[in-house]
Amino acid sequence: MTKFIDLTLNGISTGAIYAAVALALVLIWRATRILNFAQGAMLMVTTFIASGVINSTGSYPLGVGVALLSGFVLGAVVERVLIRRIESAPPLNAVIVTLGLYTLLVAIAGMIWGNSPRAFPAAFSLRGYNVGGTTLLFTPNDTFIVLVVLGVALLLALLFRATSLGLQMRAAAFAAEVARLLGVRVGRMFTVGWGLAAVVGALAGVLVAPSVFLGPNSFDAILISGFVAAVLGGLDSPPGAVVGGIVLGLALSYVAGYEGSALVPLAALVILIVVLMIRPTGLFSAARERRV
Amino acid sequence: MLAVEDLITEYGPVRAVDRVSLRVAAGSVTAVLGANGAGKTSLLRTITGLVRATSGVVTFAGEDITALAVEDIVRRGLAHVPEGRGVIAELTVAENLRLGGLWRGRDAAPVEEMYELFPPLRERCNQPASRLSGGERQMLSIGRALMGRPQALLLDEPSLGLAPRLVAQIMGMVRRLADSFGLAVLLVEQNARSALSIADRGVVLNLGRVVADQDSSQLAADERLRHAYLGF
Amino acid sequence: MRRSALLRQSTLVRSLGLVVVCGLVLLVLSENITDYRNTQLAEGAYFFAVLAGLTLLAGLSGQISLGQGALMAVGAYTVALLVGNEQWSLVPALAAAVVVTLIVGIPVGAVASRLRGPYLAGATLAFAVGLPALADKFPSLFGGENGLTINPPTPPSWLGSSFSLERWEAWICCAGALIVLFALYNLIHSGVGRSMRAVRDDEIAASLCGLRVGRTRAVAFIISAGCAGLGGGLLAEVNQLAQPGAFPLQLSLFLLAGVVLGGLGSLAGAVWGAALLVFLPNWTNDLSGSFSLSGNVSHNLPLAIYGVALIGAMVVWPTGIQGGIRTLTALIRARLSARRRLRVGAAPEPSGPPSSVPPSADGSG
Numbered sequence: 001m002t003k004f005i006d007l008t009l010n011g012i013s014t015g016a017i018y019a020a021v022a023l024a025l026v027l028i029w030r031a032t033r034i035l036n037f038a039q040g041a042m043l044m045v046t047t048f049i050a051s052g053v054i055n056s057t058g059s060y061p062l063g064v065g066v067a068l069l070s071g072f073v074l075g076a077v078v079e080r081v082l083i084r085r086i087e088s089a090p091p092l093n094a095v096i097v098t099l100g101l102y103t104l105l106v107a108i109a110g111m112i113w114g115n116s117p118r119a120f121p122a123a124f125s126l127r128g129y130n131v132g133g134t135t136l137l138f139t140p141n142d143t144f145i146v147l148v149v150l151g152v153a154l155l156l157a158l159l160f161r162a163t164s165l166g167l168q169m170r171a172a173a174f175a176a177e178v179a180r181l182l183g184v185r186v187g188r189m190f191t192v193g194w195g196l197a198a199v200v201g202a203l204a205g206v207l208v209a210p211s212v213f214l215g216p217n218s219f220d221a222i223l224i225s226g227f228v229a230a231v232l233g234g235l236d237s238p239p240g241a242v243v244g245g246i247v248l249g250l251a252l253s254y255v256a257g258y259e260g261s262a263l264v265p266l267a268a269l270v271i272l273i274v275v276l277m278i279r280p281t282g283l284f285s286a287a288r289e290r291r292v
Numbered sequence: 293m294l295a296v297e298d299l300i301t302e303y304g305p306v307r308a309v310d311r312v313s314l315r316v317a318a319g320s321v322t323a324v325l326g327a328n329g330a331g332k333t334s335l336l337r338t339i340t341g342l343v344r345a346t347s348g349v350v351t352f353a354g355e356d357i358t359a360l361a362v363e364d365i366v367r368r369g370l371a372h373v374p375e376g377r378g379v380i381a382e383l384t385v386a387e388n389l390r391l392g393g394l395w396r397g398r399d400a401a402p403v404e405e406m407y408e409l410f411p412p413l414r415e416r417c418n419q420p421a422s423r424l425s426g427g428e429r430q431m432l433s434i435g436r437a438l439m440g441r442p443q444a445l446l447l448d449e450p451s452l453g454l455a456p457r458l459v460a461q462i463m464g465m466v467r468r469l470a471d472s473f474g475l476a477v478l479l480v481e482q483n484a485r486s487a488l489s490i491a492d493r494g495v496v497l498n499l500g501r502v503v504a505d506q507d508s509s510q511l512a513a514d515e516r517l518r519h520a521y522l523g524f
Numbered sequence: 525m526r527r528s529a530l531l532r533q534s535t536l537v538r539s540l541g542l543v544v545v546c547g548l549v550l551l552v553l554s555e556n557i558t559d560y561r562n563t564q565l566a567e568g569a570y571f572f573a574v575l576a577g578l579t580l581l582a583g584l585s586g587q588i589s590l591g592q593g594a595l596m597a598v599g600a601y602t603v604a605l606l607v608g609n610e611q612w613s614l615v616p617a618l619a620a621a622v623v624v625t626l627i628v629g630i631p632v633g634a635v636a637s638r639l640r641g642p643y644l645a646g647a648t649l650a651f652a653v654g655l656p657a658l659a660d661k662f663p664s665l666f667g668g669e670n671g672l673t674i675n676p677p678t679p680p681s682w683l684g685s686s687f688s689l690e691r692w693e694a695w696i697c698c699a700g701a702l703i704v705l706f707a708l709y710n711l712i713h714s715g716v717g718r719s720m721r722a723v724r725d726d727e728i729a730a731s732l733c734g735l736r737v738g739r740t741r742a743v744a745f746i747i748s749a750g751c752a753g754l755g756g757g758l759l760a761e762v763n764q765l766a767q768p769g770a771f772p773l774q775l776s777l778f779l780l781a782g783v784v785l786g787g788l789g790s791l792a793g794a795v796w797g798a799a800l801l802v803f804l805p806n807w808t809n810d811l812s813g814s815f816s817l818s819g820n821v822s823h824n825l826p827l828a829i830y831g832v833a834l835i836g837a838m839v840v841w842p843t844g845i846q847g848g849i850r851t852l853t854a855l856i857r858a859r860l861s862a863r864r865r866l867r868v869g870a871a872p873e874p875s876g877p878p879s880s881v882p883p884s885a886d887g888s889g
Contacts, residue, residue, distance in 0.1 A: 035642035037649070085839050091641040093838045095588050096784055099645075100838070103777055104831025110824035164394050171380055171391050178378040181340065183366040183395030183440065220773060224653055227646045262661040265654035272650050273635055276643060 006137035007257040008250065013142035015249020016149040020204035021226025022233065022241035023153060024197040029235045031173045031193035032083060033091075037098040040223030041105035042078070042198055043205035044216065046071040048113050050206050051120055051214055060121060067202045075198025079191045087190075109216040117215030126210070145207045152200060153242050160238075169193055221265065225252070228272045234282025243284065293318040293476035294339075294370070294444050299348035301331075301338045308334035310500035311348070316493075318443065321470045321477040323491035323508065325484045325522055331500035332480040333375055336446050339478075340372040341365045353443060367395050371442035375449055377433040381422035385413055388421050388432055393439030406435035409465075427458040434462075438469070444476040445469070451483045459483065463490045484522035488512045496521050539709040543702050550698045559690040563762070564802050566690070569697035570758035571798035573704045575782050576791055577751025580708055582780070583789020584717060585744035586724030587636065591648035592752045593776035594655040595632075597768070598625045599756030601659075604672040604766035614677050618700065618757045625753025626746055633745030637738045652776045659768040671767025674760065697758045704751055708791060711747070720744050774827070781830040784837055787846025796845040804829065 021039065028036045036042075046067040054063035082101065086093045124140040160166035171179040172189035180186050204226075205219065212218045229248040233240025248271065255267040275282065294316040301309035308331045316322045324332050337343045339350050341362040350358045357365050366372070380388055386403060393400025407414040410431040416424060424432060430450055437445060447466065451459040467490040470477045481487035488494055494511040496504040504517055511517065518524055554562055574592055582588050599621040606612040606620055632651070639647055659666040666672065679692035711717050722730040723740045731737050760766045782801045787793025805826045812822030837844060843851070 035646060037642075037645070082835065082839070089838070092582075092586065092588060093842065095642055095645045096780070097835050097838045099590075099777060099780065100831045100834025102831070103774075103781070103827055103834065107824040107828035107831055111821045111828070114820050115823065164390075167383075167387060167391055168394060170383065174382045175378070175380045177342065178374065178380060179391075180342070180362040181366060181372045181374060181378065182392050182436065183363055184391070185363050217773075221653065224646075224650050228650065231643070231646070260661065262657050265650070265657045269647075269650040269654040272647055276639060276647065277635065280643075 002134055002136075003257060007253045009136060009138035009142070010257075011250035011253030012246060013138065013145050013249070014253060015229075015246035016146045017204050017208045017222065017245070018225045018229040018248050019242045019245025020149050020152065020200055020207070021222055022229035022245045023156070023238060024201040024204070025226055025230045026233075026235055026238050026241040027156075027193055027197035027200065029230070030238075031169065031197075032079075032087065032190055034083065034094045034098065035227070035235075036197070037095065037223070038078075038101035038105060039197075039201050039226065040219040041102040041109075042074055043071070043201035043222075044214075044219045045105055045109055046074065046198070046202035047120065047205035047209050047214055047219075048109055050202075051118070051209075054121060060123060064123075064203075064206050067206050068199050071198040071202030072195040075201075076191045076195035078198075079194035083190075083194065084187065106216045113216075115216055117213035117218060120206075120209035120214045122210035123207075141210070148203065148207065149242075149245075152203060153238070156196075156200075156238060165192070224265070225268055228268050228275075231272060231282060232275050234284040237282065237284040240282055240284030244282070293353060294478065295349075295351040296335075296339060297349045297351070299335070299338060299350065300346045301334050301343055302346045303334075308500050309338055309345075312497070312500070312502050314495050314502070314505060316444070316476040316478050318476045319470055319474040320492040321467060321479055321490055322493045322495060323484075323487040324478060324480045324495050324497060325482075325487060326497035327521065327523075328482065329499075330497040332497055333448055334500075335497070336372065336448050336478070336480055340370065340446060363395075366440070369440070369443040370446070371437035371440060371444065372446045373433045373437050373448060373450065376452070377426075377429040379421045379424065379429045379432050379436075381420065384418050384420055385424070385432055386417045388436050389413075389439055391439075392436035396440045399441060401439050401441055403439070406438065409438075410435050426453050427455075427462070430454065430458075430462055431465075434465070434469075438473075442475065444478070446478045446480075448480045449482060450479070451481060451486060459486050463487070466490060484518075485524055535710055535713045539706050539713075542709060543706045546705065547698070547702055550694075550702075554691055554694050554698070559688050562688070562690040562694040565694040566697040566758070566762050568798045568802045569694070569701040570755045570762065571779075571782065571801045572701045572755075572794055573697075573758065574752045574755035574779060575786070575794040575797045575801075576701075576704050576708050577748035577755075578779055579783045579786070579789055579791070579794045579797075580712070580720075580751075581744050581748035582783055583793075584712060584724065585720040585741055587741060587744065588641070588645045588780070589636070589648045589745070589748065590645055590773075590776045590780065591632070591651040591655075592748070592779050593771045593773070594652045595625050595628065595749045595752035596756030596759060596775070597656050597659075597766070597771040598628050599753030600760035600766040600770070601666060601672065602753070603757035603760045604674050605665075607761075608672050608674040614696065614761065618754060618761075621753045621757035622750045625756070626750045628753075629746040629749025630742075632749065633742035634738075636745050637741035648776075649773070652773050656768040656771050667767070669768060671765055671770070673765050676764050677761060693762050696761065700754055700758050704754065705791065708747075708751075712791070716740075716743065778830065781834050785833055785844050787844030787849075788842075790846045792849075793844055793846035 024039055025036060028034060049070050050063040050067035053066045054060055078101065082097060086097055122141045124144050126139050126141055128135045128137055128139050160170055168179070168184045169189045169192065171182070171184055172186040173193070176186050204222070208222060225248060229244040230241050232248055233242070233244025248268070251271060252264050252267055256264050297313050299309050299312045300307065310331070312335055314322065324335065326332055334343065338345050341357070341360055345358055348358070349356060352368060352370055355368065357368065383391065389403050389406050407417070412428050413431055413435060416428065421429070421432060450462050450466070454462065463486050466477060466479065469475055479487055479491060488508045488511060491508040494504070494506060494508045495502055496511070496517065498521055503521060504511060554565060557565070574596060578589065578592050602621040602624045603617045606617040607614065636644055636648070659671070660668060676689055677692065677696065679687045679689065719735050719740045722733070722735060723737050727737050763770070778801055782797030783794065785800060786795070786797030808825040808829065809822060812825060841848065
């Protein structure tokens, strides 16, 4: 029984990370109809930057702050310099460009920081909660992770629903040409969208880094899980991304617990295929049929 | 207010707009007429900047706007109600309206004003725009364009898909807007009869070229022209 | 009827001629280069096998797959198991590797044929990472992290005792590459190839013409899987080893880079891509050596170059090396004909390179 509770709690906290990555992917997809295969690499770079800042200043909050800021800059620059040029090209080009960006970022990270994984500090204690004599696998840091991700999701929802900027971003995402005709600076909205998505990704990076150890390829699996979670919830739906993340986290946690961690990537693949075959638009998407 | 001089727009080897010139004064309605494929929509899209002109000049309120970006042209007070209404289905009626005035900031019209002009919108104000009927969408689209208190209004086939009674209502509304707000209205229409009924001037396009540019009553009286290009 | 039969025959004849010419060239080449170069030749040949299948899939059929690395692993492990554990001889084992990957390709292709663009890329990405993990799940069968080893193939005695192992391996791999060349050349120029192109360019129109869209795409996938399986089997032969570490996600990305940079959809592009995959790590090593770059930089340099090249290719030059060659030859041809016309006295035709085209596929050259 304890094992089940442990796995469930663990699933929720890893699910929160998947939710954050999925949220980043969904934001970019909604805005520019591009699946950002470089998302994992981008958050890897910002986490390395955070690590550097933490090591030299000893301040965790400063490191995280710098990570978020550099995330925004990175996302905005990538959109402005790279994505802007291929927005009107066939979708195949965008896939290759983001894959190329992923490759380049991993290489640069390897050049600057080396290929051997290193440790990354956690915000809070990594000792499990003690409940009635048994130590759970759930730690205060995990609580922090879940709360932060939920908080960010709520903030984003508020941004999109209640602010003018959010309205403009939604308009630019849903109907770019019409938005232009209403004076919305659509290009700027795309840049902000990418920057925002990168910030969410950067957050996921610093939250998950303590458990995966920081290296150029440490976040590849997270990208795939985030992608599966996003598809599960519906690529058009930010709340779907959050729910998809939690559901996936739970599912993979049970698989790892009862079948061994080697099967986890395969389980993610199976879930992905099942969703794409049965309900391609995801659990939460509006009924509108999108070509998958 | 709005002037177009020798405008040429080409899509590759096809010349959609061939040396078109026209003028629209403030407070007047100019109808652009012609059959399908005559270049009417291309003309509007070139004026607003959605399509780059190959050559020619577009002047608005004394300023040369030919090379400006769409957003900048719109922010100078030129509103474009696109073909098919362009209502953003995922947003609510209220959000659509609010969106139209955002660029104007504090000087934008209050949403309440649009509800006065178009009462059916008030009932549906929090519903997604996808639920609106054709006529309501047209009202929303026009209202949205008016939120920014524009000086010129470009309308692309507002009568498309609407019942005759609604068409008459919309046309009447457009005339009143031109008169009361002093708007320079450029109205592209296939329904020549209803367009001419409210227009001051009529410009007829055929294969991208202007074949007639006259006072609307003269145009309506010219039987040869009407039969040849306008279908009635 | 006669016309199409003749056309069919001529493709067959052309492809046979191509194979014979290439075979002779490779033979002569292999005789006159060092053992080290022969190993590189072998590497290039098995990469060509995989890339040819991938360029068919991505260029001709318009489906981006990031899972070719995993399919290579399937082929490699099949050969390793049959040759190593079951004492099969090489050729039947390679044939079996192709058959096994074809079979694996059937369900994969069935699923993939229903996915488009980024969804397909994401799903094959998950496949590339998920499948090799199976080796860890069944360590007794697959040898876990260390993988399975096989004995090197011995050259047959009738070639003489001085025939080096490396040259024999090069011969085997080149034979495999030539088979792939022959098969794919004929496929590209056949009705099946045309169907693939039609489906890639406009699905709705193609289905209205009676083409089975799903089946056409699945067939492309299955064929590319078979090619990857052959390539993987040859890789296992040459390296005498099949292990999960040899098929990381990066390999699939390198393969995609090779195909894109070489020229999507063209077999000649697959040749350039294979050459790139073989020589780039060496060039960057030499570069790092002469500039005495640090270990980290030199280790990651090939990867960085691929990244930049992929991005650059899509932004600046989407048609790859083969596309560049085509543009160049068209330019030269136009100049020559213009000069000819001038001499004759007629007005010169407007010359200039054709505008950069999206990945086209004609398998020419």
